[in-house]
Amino acid sequence: MxxxxxxxxxxxxxxxxxxxxxxxxxxxxxxxxxTNGPGLEQPTRVVRHFEAHDRQFFxxxxxxxxxxxxxxxxxxxxxAGPHPAVVNLKVKDxxxxxxxLITHVPCLLxxxxxxxxxxxxxxxxxxxxxxxxxxxxxxxxxxxx
Amino acid sequence: MSIRLxxxxxxxxxxxxxxxxxxxxxxxxHELPPNTTFGGRPAGGGRPQHAEHSKLKPYxxxxxxxxxxxxxxxxxxxxxxxxxxxxxxxxxxxxxxDTIVWVIPGFFYGYYVFAPRHATVRGDYLQGDRHVVPAxxxxxxxxx
Numbered sequence: 001m002x003x004x005x006x007x008x009x010x011x012x013x014x015x016x017x018x019x020x021x022x023x024x025x026x027x028x029x030x031x032x033x034x035t036n037g038p039g040l041e042q043p044t045r046v047v048r049h050f051e052a053h054d055r056q057f058f059x060x061x062x063x064x065x066x067x068x069x070x071x072x073x074x075x076x077x078x079x080a081g082p083h084p085a086v087v088n089l090k091v092k093d094x095x096x097x098x099x100x101l102i103t104h105v106p107c108l109l110x111x112x113x114x115x116x117x118x119x120x121x122x123x124x125x126x127x128x129x130x131x132x133x134x135x136x137x138x139x140x141x142x143x144x145x
Numbered sequence: 146m147s148i149r150l151x152x153x154x155x156x157x158x159x160x161x162x163x164x165x166x167x168x169x170x171x172x173x174x175h176e177l178p179p180n181t182t183f184g185g186r187p188a189g190g191g192r193p194q195h196a197e198h199s200k201l202k203p204y205x206x207x208x209x210x211x212x213x214x215x216x217x218x219x220x221x222x223x224x225x226x227x228x229x230x231x232x233x234x235x236x237x238x239x240x241x242x243d244t245i246v247w248v249i250p251g252f253f254y255g256y257y258v259f260a261p262r263h264a265t266v267r268g269d270y271l272q273g274d275r276h277v278v279p280a281x282x283x284x285x286x287x288x289x
Contacts, residue, residue: 023239024237026175026236036179037275039277040277040280041278046282087280088280090174091183128281
């Protein structure tokens with residue numbers, strides 16, 4: 001077996017062990033209320049609309065991810081700031097044009113490296129004055145990533 | 146313009162369009178039943194009924210042609226009357242199956258021919274209706 005063949009075999013085998021690192025987990029265990037519905041059980045008002053994006057860089061076909069893991073729910077919770085909830089939440093992950101270009105051209109079809117993204121879009125809301133809600137999540141951010 | 150230059154320009158145009166289209170479609174939009182709550186469980190609701198569902202989402206040509214028949218919409222069934230869906234988590238994964246059918250043979254047959262991945266959604270069905278009051282000032286584009 002020549003050196004080139006061994007290198008090629010190694011390159012082919014690596015992704016088998018590395019591909020799990022492409023995994024994106026959207027989970028949240030904090031105090032904010034995150035929902036895809038138009039509101040909460042108590043009257044609320046929209047404070048602002050947001051679209052948040054996070055990108056993660058990885059080496060070797062996803063084998064060595066860098067930085068914080070992607071998590072669109074945590075992104076949404078960050079966007080809520082001091083407010084208690086996010087409504088009309090949309091979550092997606094994948095690769096946009098920048099990710100595609102980075103991953104496919106300089107990173108050689110993700111064999112060397114690449115990037116992956118997560119997006120969160122929604123409306124930050126606050127309880128209205130007439131609401132008698134328990135205001136869960138209005139005190140501390142408390143989000144996890 | 147020489148023939149060679151024209152061919153280069155055409156190739157470049159096709160590559161750019163392909164990349165843009167694949168960039169537009171290479172997403173996993175996680176769509177769930179209305180009024181689903183993510184993360185922490187809302188107060189009350191009784192004993193939860195846990196549910197989990199995973200599904201393969203295949204793509205052709207680097208995401209240019211996602212199979213519409215393999216939708217990942219509503220991986221969890223909409224809750225029955227008197228229930229609501231809460232504590233939902235979402236996972237997008239290239240699992241061992243995706244690796245075997247895509248990555249390794251992909252080096253031989255062109256990498257982009259077939260690209261599956263798996264989406265998993267977990268959540269709890271809680272007893273009790275959620276009577277949602279739409280937020281004031283909800284933008285029209287956000288309505289579902």
